[in-house]
Structures are given as structure tokens and as C-alpha cells.
Amino acid sequence: MLEVIKIKYLRDYCLTVWFSDESVRVIDFEPYLDGEIYQPLKDVNFFKKVILDCGTTSWKNGADFAPEFLHKKGKTFKQAVSAKYTILASPEICKFEGIKIFINYGDHAPPHFHAKVGKETALINIKKCSLLEGSLPATKLKRVLLWAKERQVELLNNWNLAVAKKPLEKILPLKTIKKP
Numbered sequence: 001m002l003e004v005i006k007i008k009y010l011r012d013y014c015l016t017v018w019f020s021d022e023s024v025r026v027i028d029f030e031p032y033l034d035g036e037i038y039q040p041l042k043d044v045n046f047f048k049k050v051i052l053d054c055g056t057t058s059w060k061n062g063a064d065f066a067p068e069f070l071h072k073k074g075k076t077f078k079q080a081v082s083a084k085y086t087i088l089a090s091p092e093i094c095k096f097e098g099i100k101i102f103i104n105y106g107d108h109a110p111p112h113f114h115a116k117v118g119k120e121t122a123l124i125n126i127k128k129c130s131l132l133e134g135s136l137p138a139t140k141l142k143r144v145l146l147w148a149k150e151r152q153v154e155l156l157n158n159w160n161l162a163v164a165k166k167p168l169e170k171i172l173p174l175k176t177i178k179k180p
Contacts, residue, residue, distance in 0.1 A: 002067045003055030009048050013041075015057065017070055025074025029065075032073070037063045093158055096147070096173030099140055103155075103162045111159040115144045124148055126155045147174040 006018035013030040033041050040061050041047045050057050058064040093113075094101040100116045111126040115136060122134035122141060129148040136144065148155060154171045161168050 001055075002071060004052060004057060004067050004070065005055075007050055007052055007057055009050065012044065013047055015050060017057065017074060019067065019071055020055075021071075023071065023076075025071060025076060027070055027074040032065070037061065091162070091168060093168050094147075094151075094171045094173055097140070097143060099136075099144060101144075101147075101171070103158050103168060105162050105165055107162065111156060113148075113155060113159075115140075126152060126159060143174055150175065 001020075003020040004017055005020050008016045010016050010026065012028075013033065014026060014028045017025050017027055019025070029041065029047070032038065041059060041063055046059070046061075050059060052058070053064070056064050056067050057070065091102040091104050092100060093103060098117055101113055102116070103113045110132075112123045112132055113126060115122045115124055117136050117140045120134070120136050122136045122144070123132040124130070124144060125132050126148065129145055129152065131141065131145075135141075151171050154169070158168045158171070
């Protein structure tokens with residue numbers, strides 16, 4: 001019978017869990033916090049107060065998860081680290097007309113994105129839709145600024161995701177204008 005033998009709070013809604021079969025898993029509980037019994041766990045401070053009880057994770061409100069469920073849903077350290085660095089290494093959110101758009105994780109304020117054409121790179125202020133630094137060919141810069149105005153809400157959303165070290169969402173390219 002599989003049992004949890006040790007637990008440690010990691011971050012957010014993640015725990016490191018040691019099992020009786022000598023395996024260790026990192027489990028992100030956030031997707032599983034639905035339903036009345038799990039509602040209090042959405043408060044991170046309450047979630048952190050996890051205890052080991054009867055061979056599994058448990059909380060004072062009676063919420064718990066079966067060890068088999070935890071084992072199945074958890075990731076090995078190698079899988080967890082690989083997933084994290086895959087996310088952090090993939091900041092490209094759009095590509096159009098030879099222009100690559102990306103937002104770096106852990107970047108400096110103000111909220112901005114990078115636009116790259118060949119070897120030239122420009123930093124674009126998301127809130128002002130203006131050039132912060134760098135350069136692009138004039139026609140490409142105009143297209144990037146036009147795209148930024150069209151996609152400002154999505155860009156700010158991605159900036160916030162990057163700050164939270166969460167996967168970025170792809171954004172549609174610039175709408176093509178058909179000539180009459």
C-alpha cells in the first residue's frame with residue numbers, strides 16, 4: 001500500500017512529497033482545488049499548513065488527497081525542473097513579417113517586450129506603445145508599434161505572467177489590411 005511518509009511546502013500551491021515506495025514527487029495542487037472542501041486551500045497561508053496524517057497530505061478542515069492520486073499527478077524532480085526551464089526558455093509570443101516578439105522572464109520595469117528583426121532588437125514600452133531603446137528598420141518599427149496598440153491588453157497579461165514565472169500565451173500577429 002502506497003503511503004506518504006514526508007511532505008514539505010515548496011511554493012505557491014506546490015509540495016514536495018516523499019512516498020513509501022522511495023519515490024519523491026513535486027505536486028502542484030492548484031488545478032485540484034475545486035469543491036467546497038478544497039476552497040480554504042486556495043488561501044496560500046492555509047495551504048502551507050499541510051500536515052502528514054494517516055499516510056497522506058491533510059489539512060485541519062478535513063481536506064486530503066489519496067496517496068495514489070498524488071503519486072500519479074506529481075512530477076519527479078527531473079520532470080519538474082525540466083518543465084520550469086522549458087517555460088523560462090520559451091519567451092517568444094508572436095512572429096509576423098520576419099519580426100520575432102518576446103518577453104523575457106524576470107525582466108526590468110517598465111513593462112515592455114522585445115522585437116527582433118535579423119540582428120536588430122528594440123524594446124517597446126507596452127503601456128505607451130513606444131520605443132524604449134534599440135532600433136529596427138523604420139517600416140518594421142511602425143508595424144510593431146501598430147501591433148502593440150492592437151494587442152496591448154494581451155501584452156500586459158503576458159508581462160504579468162512573465163513576472164509570475166508562468167507560461168506565456170501566444171498572441172496573434174498583426175491583422176493584415178486588405179487594399180480595396
